[in-house]
Amino acid sequence: MRLGAIFMTRITPAEDIGPWLAAARGAAGRCPHCGEGRLFRAYLKQVEACALCGERYGHIRADDGPAWLTIIVVGHIVVGLILGIEPYTPWPSWVGIIGWSALTIGLTLALLPAAKGIFISVIRRTGAVGS
Numbered sequence: 001m002r003l004g005a006i007f008m009t010r011i012t013p014a015e016d017i018g019p020w021l022a023a024a025r026g027a028a029g030r031c032p033h034c035g036e037g038r039l040f041r042a043y044l045k046q047v048e049a050c051a052l053c054g055e056r057y058g059h060i061r062a063d064d065g066p067a068w069l070t071i072i073v074v075g076h077i078v079v080g081l082i083l084g085i086e087p088y089t090p091w092p093s094w095v096g097i098i099g100w101s102a103l104t105i106g107l108t109l110a111l112l113p114a115a116k117g118i119f120i121s122v123i124r125r126t127g128a129v130g131s
C-alpha cells in the first residue's frame, strides 16, 4: 500500500470524527477534517480551504473566543505561579514585574493559535459559523 493511500484512509466524513479528535487537530494547527492539511496560513489567519481535503474554513469566524480561552488558561497559570513563588523570592520587585509580564506575553502568543484552532474545530462541528 502506498503512503498516500494510507493518509487518504484518514479522511472520513465530518460527522464520523469525534469532537475531541477534531479539537486536538485544530489545536495542533491541522485541518480538523483530515488531520493532515494546515489550518493556518499565517500566525492567526486560517486558510480558505484545506489544501489536501478541500474542507472550507474561510467562512468560520472565531471572533473573541480564542482570546477569551487563552486569557483564562494563561491567567490561571501565571497568577498561580506568582502567588506560589513571588512571596519567597529575594529579587527586587522590578525583576518580578518584567519576568511575569514576559511569561504572560510569551504564553499568550504561544497558546493563542491553539485556542483558535480549537474554536474553529468546534464551530465547524456545531455548524455555528455565524453570519
Ligand SMILES: [Zn+2]
Residues within 6 Å of the ligand: 031, 032, 033, 034, 035, 036, 037, 050, 051, 052, 053, 054, 055
Ligand atoms: Zn483537510
